[in-house]
Amino acid sequence: xAGVTQTPKFQVLKTGQSMTLQCAQDMNHEYMxxxxxxxxxxxxxxxxxxxxxxxxxxxxxxxxxxxxSTTEDFPLRLLSAAPSQTSVYFCASRPHLNTGELFxxxxxxxxxx
Amino acid sequence: EDKVVQSPLSLVVxxxxxxxxxxxxxxxxFRSLLWYKQEKKAPTFLFMLTSSGIEKKSGRLSSIxxxxxxxxxxxxTATQTGDSAIYLCAVVLYNTDKLIFGTGTRLQxxx
Numbered sequence: 001x002a003g004v005t006q007t008p009k010f011q012v013l014k015t016g017q018s019m020t021l022q023c024a025q026d027m028n029h030e031y032m033x034x035x036x037x038x039x040x041x042x043x044x045x046x047x048x049x050x051x052x053x054x055x056x057x058x059x060x061x062x063x064x065x066x067x068x069s070t071t072e073d074f075p076l077r078l079l080s081a082a083p084s085q086t087s088v089y090f091c092a093s094r095p096h097l098n099t100g101e102l103f104x105x106x107x108x109x110x111x112x113x
Numbered sequence: 114e115d116k117v118v119q120s121p122l123s124l125v126v127x128x129x130x131x132x133x134x135x136x137x138x139x140x141x142x143f144r145s146l147l148w149y150k151q152e153k154k155a156p157t158f159l160f161m162l163t164s165s166g167i168e169k170k171s172g173r174l175s176s177i178x179x180x181x182x183x184x185x186x187x188x189x190t191a192t193q194t195g196d197s198a199i200y201l202c203a204v205v206l207y208n209t210d211k212l213i214f215g216t217g218t219r220l221q222x223x224x
Contacts, residue, residue, distance in 0.1 A: 033212070042119075048211060102212065104155035
């Protein structure tokens with residue numbers, strides 16, 4: 001039972017580098033999302049998608065891009081990493097509408113030097 | 114701006130105590146409210162509340178929603194050290210289907 005799979009689990013970047021955090025789910029969920037978690041800030045929504053081909057911004061979208069070409073995958077791209085993007089990132093999915101439970105990945109700890 | 118606020122931010126109790134965690138929200142198009150528990154890694158789902166005044170219960174944990182007061186409480190009775198975690202509250206919005214999380218309450222239970 002794979003559920004939501006995130007890679008990598010840990011990553012260190014230098015300022016200005018780019019990278020992609022991968023997220024895949026095998027539950028045929030329509031809704032997928034990316035959150036970042038910082039001390040004292042809770043989980044903040046970066047981007048989300050309600051289905052293939054549809055994405056929208058959350059609370060803190062600046063500096064991040066997403067795409068949803070398939071139901072299964074929802075990668076998060078950092079185009080030019082900044083130290084302020086040092087955080088723990090969680091990908092989460094759920095069946096579309098009228099359902100509450102989010103299924104989370106294990107998280108990706110990103111450090112930008 | 115949609116907002117979810119949790120209180121207290123942090124709580125330290127002894128085993129056997131009862132605790133009440135609070136979640137209040139100011140959002141447009143409220144659909145439902147969720148509670149999660151986060152230990153070392155990813156949050157795990159506890160409850161989903163959609164109707165005011167109906168208590169959800171699971172063992173020593175229970176939760177209730179008050180739509181008039183725009184708030185919810187999570188009660189934990191006879192706390193155990195295994196209850197130590199961050200408890201997160203989130204609100205689901207209609208139309209956008211977004212989930213907005215609060216900052217969380219860190220609960221520490223000592224023997």
